[in-house]
Amino acid sequence: MSSKFTDDSIELRNFMFPKMETYNKNSLKKLYNHLDKTTLKNVKIVSYEEDIHINNGVKKDLSSPYMGNKIKEYVNGKLEKIVTCKLMIGMLNITLRVYYKNEDVKQFISRLIQYIRFISSITDISLINLEINYYLTDFKKLLNKNITLIKDQVNSGSCLIKGTHSAWINIWRKEEILKVTLHELIHAFGFSKYSDTEGLIDHYNKRYNINTKTITSDEAYTEIWANILNCYLISQTTKKDPLKFFITMISLERSYSIYLAQKILHRKGINKQDINKDTHVFAYYIIRAEIYERFSKFIDHCEAKNKDYINIINGNEIIQFLLNNNQLKQDNRKFNNINKNKFTYKTLRMTVNELSVF
Incomplete structure (x- = not known):
């Protein structure tokens, strides 16, 4: 069975590698070992x-x-x-x-x-x-x-x-x-079943100057765990240091998620429009990037508060974690001189790492 990346994945990986900050934290190794014992x-x-x-x-x-x-x-x-x-x-x-x-x-x-x-x-x-x-x-x-x-x-x-x-x-x-x-x-x-509070919705409306009645922050939680599990499963396709491979892929996803969210904020900043009008854009991109900026603390939170890391027991606990996140910084300089016709700019896909299966 093939363990190659898709062409789009290879292009994005090459684009993100120079921008990547290796995220080699003990909490990440601990999570890998937990998944490895499944x-x-x-x-x-x-x-x-x-x-x-x-x-x-x-x-x-x-x-x-x-x-x-x-x-x-x-x-x-x-x-x-x-x-x-x-x-x-x-x-x-x-x-x-x-x-x-x-x-x-x-x-x-x-x-x-x-x-x-x-x-x-896994649970x-x-x-x-x-x-x-x-x-x-x-x-x-x-x-x-x-x-x-x-x-x-x-x-x-x-x-x-x-x-x-x-x-x-x-x-x-x-x-x-x-x-x-x-x-x-x-x-x-x-695994990610909980409901947003009015306080959380108001928090994000004020923080990012949006006007929405629904945030669906559980989509951010769901997506980041899908990223984690995808990276783990891809890491199992190699026998040569799968832990290192896992850490590299997570590092790429973290850097890419923040880049992608800043790109969306850049477009919103130019046009002053509600980014959460038609679907769950805000949770998929912005809240997920906020979590990635405190990724080690997120993993520690999941270990301490959830069942088997992934399964939320008390929704109020994850809501409090989200409230404690920092606002994502907008960095328009990244996009002022970028070629906006390239796939690496135009894509809205949410992950870098993807196995070829067709």
Whole structure:
């Protein structure tokens, strides 16, 4: 199985390496050792059906409010094949559906099962039934001339919780597909379940001069943990000092997250518009960068206050941590003379490190 990075990932890694501050903290090593001791649950493949044509009556679920119309039209018109894989990981019943055009999806499904197996093994879960639909499109998250960021530029997946024991996930981009899977599974398993307080919402409205009734800070928590787990799982593809590899990747993600947030603040500063108008831009980019600036303290907090690092026990504890973060400094000098036509500037993807699975 390939352990290479995607071309976009390589370009971003090369761009960020000179800007990277190596984040070699004891808390990070301790977290790595904790993840490394995970006892993986048993996997049983129940069935695998390949190359069934959609026109045989298989319906696509495109009901997610975060999937843009352009992507929906492409999915309906172009993705004519489906692979369905049913499996069990421990006591979790999983149905994977991959809608595709002409990709070889076997490597993707194999890697995907590794990812799902790991995250479902790191702490207790109550979920019994899980369905994930993958729509393999080449749409990327990119800036355009419009200043307000919308779901077409930001969102790649969604999760619907059904009752207490079932979840339904849709993912519609090949870009960051494994990391997005981790993100949506954190939601599905309820690891990041808490609600913002009025005090927290007011805090961010005043700090960044925005006017929004919802912050959804749990998206920042979810995304940063998806980053961490993705880096750990990629580190396991090498036998040569995986801990060092993990630390390097986390350092890249930290530097990139701050760079990305400053880029968004730069655009907002020029145009004075609400950056949180259409989707959870503020949490994904700004709050996440604030957390990364105190990343060692964040990991210490997760160890002390959560179950198995990742599973929040008391939402008030993480809210207090967020309130204690520093305001992200705006650094427009980084962007005054930059080539704004390059991918490294235009991209809105949330991670640097991505394994090639297609």
